[in-house]
Amino acid sequence: MGRSDDRPRSVRRIDPRRRDKDLRAADLPAPFRVPTVGRRIAFPRTPGSHRDAYHFPVERGRADRAKRNVALTSVGAAIFLTGIKLAVGVGSGSLGLLAEAAQSGVDFVAATLTFLAIRISSREADATHQFGHARFENVSALFQTGLLLATCAWIAWQAVSRLVSGGHHVDPSIWTFAVLVLSITVDWWRSRALSRAARAHGSQALEADALHFSADIWSSLVVLVGLALVWLGDRLGTAPILASADSLAALVVAAIVAVVTARLGWSAVQALVDAAPAGLSEEVADIARSIPGVENVSRVRARRLGAWAFFDLHIAAPRTIAFTQAHAVADQVEDAIKARFGDADIVVHVEPAPSPRETTTDRVHLAARQRGLRVHDVRVREIAEGIEVDLHVELDPALPLARAHAIASELEDAIRAVDRDVHAVNTHLEAPIPGVQARIDITYERPEFVEVVRAIADRVVGAGATHSIRVFVSGAERDVVLHVALDSTIGVEDAHLISARIERALRAEVPLVGSILIHAEPEA
Incomplete structure (x- = not known):
């Protein structure tokens, strides 16, 4: 049933204090999604129970x-x-x-x-x-x-x-x-x-x-x-x-x-005096713990104000998930409490906490986010001495090399601190191109170049699999975008390996190639 405009609104205490109605279960990764819970406003009255008071x-x-x-x-x-x-x-x-x-x-x-x-x-x-x-x-x-x-x-x-x-x-x-x-x-x-x-x-x-x-x-x-x-x-x-x-x-x-x-x-x-009915806080905590993505519930407070109740609880969510995902977890907690007790004013404070499900790659991204850095192409390998991590660190192109190296070294130390199993960290400094880059589309002006690209790609994936080839130029370098149709039953890893083979072949045989983007899609 819809809210009336004069009803107290639920507050989400995750800074900034902004309630985004679009952040719901759909924003969660699959492991954190739960089925939508039907709202049940009324519940049986049991004399002497906390359900009478709420x-x-x-x-x-x-x-x-x-x-x-x-x-x-x-x-x-x-x-x-x-x-x-x-x-x-x-x-x-x-x-x-x-x-x-x-x-x-x-x-x-x-x-x-x-x-x-x-x-x-x-x-x-x-x-x-x-x-x-x-x-x-x-x-x-x-x-x-x-x-x-x-x-x-x-x-x-x-x-x-x-x-x-x-x-x-x-x-x-x-x-x-x-x-x-x-x-x-x-x-x-x-x-x-x-x-x-x-x-x-x-x-x-x-x-x-x-x-x-x-x-x-x-x-x-x-x-x-x-x-x-x-x-x-x-x-x-x-x-x-x-x-x-x-x-x-x-x-x-x-x-x-x-x-x-x-x-x-x-x-x-x-x-x-704001006395909470016996057992109410424990029941609310159990409801919150039942939501995927909630690692723990550290505090629950409940108070009654006439016909209304106010719930204030602290939950721990995986420290490796994004802000919007943590917000969606909090929304799931609120919805579950309302499904049990009806509409109320609920404040959910989310705290980051380690999760037994987090991986070394998750911890690498966590360490980078804590320092305001962006990383990609994270690769983790296990050797005799332990775990070794390779990653690309994106830094300001104008940053002096000495300062950039110091930042990368601090990140390496942070990764080893957050994951004791990591033995070595290898970082590659990368300067992302800022803003929008001007390019000229020469796809229709250079058909012979397009056919060379098509032939090389088809040699890897099969004749007729390559289409939608685009070529852009800036100075001497040419950026290439192409689509390839692959067997719909193969996995993402295999699709990535095939794309990598096409890229290597293009760089080996075509001079002055800049960036290459290969879009893999299932064949019709």
């Missing part, structure tokens, strides 16, 4: 609207329940029902705070809040914790006071029981709706609201049982413990709410 929305604008709507509906439900519980509680004298009214009042305040927090958290990041405003949801949840604890303390104090003073007359009626049944029904409806929205949008504020309404269900059931026992005690007239059942039920309500509050408060504190 379930991300797909479209932020639509998610914010859905969160606001469900929060606003909860505000209306809390107002309704508070009103009818308070009215019937005052009329019946039930402390348990008054406690329920107080808790529903707290639910109203909490739902209102949730609604406001969601409105604020949906704002875009700015210069002051560079990671966005999602923390307001966590602050709202923490504030709701204080309200709930204050409610629990008041309920417990009232219940103990009535138990010590000998109780208080409670007159349970059919309306009392009807209100409680209605309250349980509405609480069940709202808790289900809030829980679904909290899971779908990763909102701790909505999760807090869902806990409020879920606690109301159990507390209402306890009060319902307490009032039923009071009613039974009134009918029997001989069971004092039953007459105190309402106050005991209120204490149970306070205990339930206190437990739920403690869980909510701890969750809010964990989010505010």
Whole structure:
């Protein structure tokens, strides 16, 4: 699914900080390519697992609207329940029902705070809040914790006071029981709706609201049982413990709410102090290690910001690959993490590291790149004393020979340092021709020269195999370009050897030949 424009963008911390959308798996050499991973935004919710805390929305604008709507509906439900519980509680004298009214009042305040927090958290990041405003949801949840604890303390104090003073007359009626049944029904409806929205949008504020309404269900059931026992005690007239059942039920309500509050408060504190769920960093590291081209994962950090998560990890990639290839490896890591956890803000820092797959030729090119040099025609041979390397070093044509020789000697030392198996290094100094060179195309002016080239090449590869001959001249030298058709089943090495034979033959038989380029292609 496509990104919405207001979603936090992933950052690649490989200097320079520039995200190139074209650098993907296609830029990797074959050993580093992996199949494209399908994106799976949702994943099963397992209570208590880190997957609960990192379930991300797909479209932020639509998610914010859905969160606001469900929060606003909860505000209306809390107002309704508070009103009818308070009215019937005052009329019946039930402390348990008054406690329920107080808790529903707290639910109203909490739902209102949730609604406001969601409105604020949906704002875009700015210069002051560079990671966005999602923390307001966590602050709202923490504030709701204080309200709930204050409610629990008041309920417990009232219940103990009535138990010590000998109780208080409670007159349970059919309306009392009807209100409680209605309250349980509405609480069940709202808790289900809030829980679904909290899971779908990763909102701790909505999760807090869902806990409020879920606690109301159990507390209402306890009060319902307490009032039923009071009613039974009134009918029997001989069971004092039953007459105190309402106050005991209120204490149970306070205990339930206190437990739920403690869980909510701890969750809010964990989010505010950037606590990572247990096992999350290890799982992200395992995902990164599964990507070809990742040699190691040295650090993983994860933090939650409302519905969003931020992952920061350091990976080690082969030191011999190019910058663009390292960038593509980092992209593969990011895509794999998103396929597992959904969209998130991911920073991947790539560090070079030795790879068990690197060859002596790889190390030669590495040593040259570290010194800003270009080399070619690297040849590695094994002799009795060890490995010997030949290579051509490209240097500035205007460089004095003494300085050029010093640079080549430093490169030779560096190659021996990076590969202890190398016994000797032989360098050939080469001055590449800078810029664009002016040449005159004489192919059609000198057909006899073209036919000489064709005959020599056909003698090596077979009659009719040579075509597209071009001849360019600058001064006395002639540059030759030609195409030869070869057996499509032979290997690249054999094709190179045949091309080398053609070049040697041309230089031996044709005077004043400058550069020769032979393009080998499979015969039709």
